[in-house]
Amino acid sequence: SIGNGELLVRSKKIKIKYDSGVFDQKNLNFNANGNIEIFQTDGLFVIKTNKIFYDQINNIVSSSETTKVEDKFGNVYFTDNFDYEINKDLIKVNNLISKDTQDNTFKTSLAYINTNSGKIFGKDIKIDIKNKSAPSENDYKLRGNSGEIDENSSNITKGIFTTCKKRDGCPPWTFSAKKITHDKKKREIHYD
Numbered sequence: 001s002i003g004n005g006e007l008l009v010r011s012k013k014i015k016i017k018y019d020s021g022v023f024d025q026k027n028l029n030f031n032a033n034g035n036i037e038i039f040q041t042d043g044l045f046v047i048k049t050n051k052i053f054y055d056q057i058n059n060i061v062s063s064s065e066t067t068k069v070e071d072k073f074g075n076v077y078f079t080d081n082f083d084y085e086i087n088k089d090l091i092k093v094n095n096l097i098s099k100d101t102q103d104n105t106f107k108t109s110l111a112y113i114n115t116n117s118g119k120i121f122g123k124d125i126k127i128d129i130k131n132k133s134a135p136s137e138n139d140y141k142l143r144g145n146s147g148e149i150d151e152n153s154s155n156i157t158k159g160i161f162t163t164c165k166k167r168d169g170c171p172p173w174t175f176s177a178k179k180i181t182h183d184k185k186k187r188e189i190h191y192d
Helices: none
Strands: 005-009 014-018 020-024 029-040 045-055 060-063 067-071 076-079 081-085 090-099 105-114 120-129 140-149 153-162 175-183 188-191
Touching (some): 005 020, 067 081, 120 153, 140 175
Antiparallel strands (some): 005 014, 014 029, 060 081, 090 105, 105 120, 120 140, 175 188
16 A cells, blocks of 8 residues: 555554555565554554564564654663564564663663563663763763663663773773662662
């Protein structure tokens, strides 16, 4: 079909809006281009991109284009590409960069976003926490091998934390721990 359109996946309450698209009835797939918005009618996320492929047999929407994901909490995520496994309520993304409502920056090379809970599971985590008590000072840095992030906290495994600015390849001091938790509401860091 040419022109503005809308595709509904009724079983999962998914709506896909697009400028133009072609449905392959023989192979049960759909290609769409231009101003694409994908969302669950009762869900947490809106996915915005410019080109998608929808595999109706496996119920997977994917894109190799730069994509913007917005959640209902006001957080915005940018990613290089994505695979949305609709049956598993899971969006797999590469090179995710995010800024939350508290102006903290979050980066991960590989992440899984649960579309029901809003939780993000990531690998190679980098978080810059905005220093709100002294805005002219350095942001706090939290790094780790993997982590789980939600609206209230960030739990990082095998992590390091520092308040220092990076100098000559490394900060002058860091805390290391098996698990580091950033409580976003209380603005506290806990170590295990």
